[in-house]
Amino acid sequence: MTAPRIRLIAPSGYPHDRDAMQRGVARLQAAGCTVEGLDVLDRVEHRFAGSDAERVADLNRLAIHPALPDIALAIRGGYGATRLLEHIHYGALRERLAGTSTLLVGHSDFTAIQMALYAKCGLVTFGGPMLGPDFGAPQLNGLMWEHFWRAISEPEPVARWQTPSTQELELEGPLWGGNLAMLCSLLGTPYFPRIDGGILFVEDVGEPPFRIERLLYQLHLAGVLDRQRALVLGHFTHCRPHDYDNGYDVAAALAQIGAVARIPVVAGMPFGHEADKFTLPFGVPARLQVVQGQASLCFRGHPRLAATVSPPDPGTLPQIP
Numbered sequence: 278m279t280a281p282r283i284r285l286i287a288p289s290g291y292p293h294d295r296d297a298m299q300r301g302v303a304r305l306q307a308a309g310c311t312v313e314g315l316d317v318l319d320r321v322e323h324r325f326a327g328s329d330a331e332r333v334a335d336l337n338r339l340a341i342h343p344a345l346p347d348i349a350l351a352i353r354g355g356y357g358a359t360r361l362l363e364h365i366h367y368g369a370l371r372e373r374l375a376g377t378s379t380l381l382v383g384h385s386d387f388t389a390i391q392m393a394l395y396a397k398c399g400l401v402t403f404g405g406p407m408l409g410p411d412f413g414a415p416q417l418n419g420l421m422w423e424h425f426w427r428a429i430s431e432p433e434p435v436a437r438w439q440t441p442s443t444q445e446l447e448l449e450g451p452l453w454g455g456n457l458a459m460l461c462s463l464l465g466t467p468y469f470p471r472i473d474g475g476i477l478f479v480e481d482v483g484e485p486p487f488r489i490e491r492l493l494y495q496l497h498l499a500g501v502l503d504r505q506r507a508l509v510l511g512h513f514t515h516c517r518p519h520d521y522d523n524g525y526d527v528a529a530a531l532a533q534i535g536a537v538a539r540i541p542v543v544a545g546m547p548f549g550h551e552a553d554k555f556t557l558p559f560g561v562p563a564r565l566q567v568v569q570g571q572a573s574l575c576f577r578g579h580p581r582l583a584a585t586v587s588p589p590d591p592g593t594l595p596q597i598p
Contacts, residue, residue: 280309281582284346285408286335287317287326289386290355294409298352300597301413307594317352325357333361336390340369345379347582348429352408354385354456362393362468371398378583380429383407385482385550388455391559392463395453396470401579403429404455404478404548405556417591418552426588428556433577436555440545440572448541450506452563452576454478456549461492464499473504476565476574478557480511480549486518490530497538507541507565508534509574512549543572 283305292298295318302312317335320327339349381394381402394400405428406412406421427434453472454460457479463469477496481489496502510531518526535542543565547553558579566573 280311281347281586282311282313283348283350285312285314285317285352286349287320287352288332288335288361288383288390289326289351289357290324290353291321291326292318292352292409294413297409297413299413300415301408301411303597304412304417304594307597308588313346324355326352329360329364332357333364336361337366337369339379340366340373345373345377347379349379349381350408351383351387353410354383354387354407356386358386358389359462362389365390365393365397367394367397370394371400374400378580380580380582382429382556384548384554385456386459388459389463389468391455392460392470393468395560396468399560401558401560403556403558403579406554410550411552411554414552416552417594418554419591420547420553422588422591425556426586428558428579430582430584430586432581433575436546436557436574438546438572439570440543440567441570442541442543442545442567442572443570444541445567445569446507446541447564447566448476448506449562449564450474450476451560452476452478452557452574453559454509454557455480455559457481457489457492458484461495464495464501470560472560475505476507476509476563477502477505478509478511478546478548480513481516482512482514482550484513484516486516486522486525486527486530489513489516489527490533493530493534497534502538502540505540507543508538509546509565510542510544511546512551512554514550543567546572546574
């Protein structure tokens with residue numbers, strides 16, 4: 278395969294699991310990639326991967342770097358991206374990156390940067406795997422690995438999954454979304470993009486069910502859901518009820534939103550804080566279909582690698598402790 282150049286960026290939390298980071302680097306190198314920016318793995322300031330100035334420089338440097346990487350890959354999420362939004366050089370990044378094949382990839386806290394880049398300068402980024410949690414997992418997930426390379430190199434990749442949703446549908450619209458808490462945290466700010474007729478996907482981690490419902494109600498009451506064509510639900514990981522909830526769980530919270538939302542809700546998409554996840558661009562045309570419990574999501578118009586890659590089967594990569 279053509280060897281992509283990957284530059285690591287650390288806009289959020291510090292790399293507390295160094296073994297996972299080293300596994301991620303080794304796996305990508307074993308797959309033929311060149312991995313740059315390893316110095317970000319040594320940065321720690323409180324809970325962050327360095328100072329605000331250091332972390333935002335990872336992004337702003339892309340506007341002036343003499344040789345753009347193929348992929349700018351977030352090392353992990355956590356918290357910290359929100360502190361950077363006022364200091365990103367949006368105009369310079371748009372001028373340098375628009376129309377190029379440089380891909381920015383991450384999820385979780387990275388959602389804030391995705392939203393801001395799209396709202397302020399129209400840049401399309403990817404919700405997808407990160408260095409430590411995904412490429413550096415003890416066991417490399419085959420779905421994640423295979424779809425990542427297809428999503429960033431093929432012109433019209435398709436994501437397919439089994440869904441419990443019974444409503445059959447076929448619709449099109451701009452694809453966007455990410456971490457639910459991060460989406461809601463930017464409502465009412467200049468960094469929340471106005472997207473009408475979209476296919477909105479959401480996921481979250483560690484939020485009790487009533488907070489999941491409250492966050493979705495915030496999107497509902499703010500009119501965001503009404504402006505979409507569909508809501509797609511990803512993973513809701515470690516979102517456990519309390520004793521007081523008396524049996525009210527995530528399924529009950531999502532059922533309530535399904536009852537009040539005036540758009541179709543499609544569940545079960547592999548995306549979020551679990552090993553199996555698709556790689557999804559933020560802000561490009563997409564088509565969503567549901568037929569007899571089989572959902573498919575096809576997208577196009579996203580930035581992609583200059584050459585289609587054929588990554589090795591994850592089972593052929595060397596075992597990395």
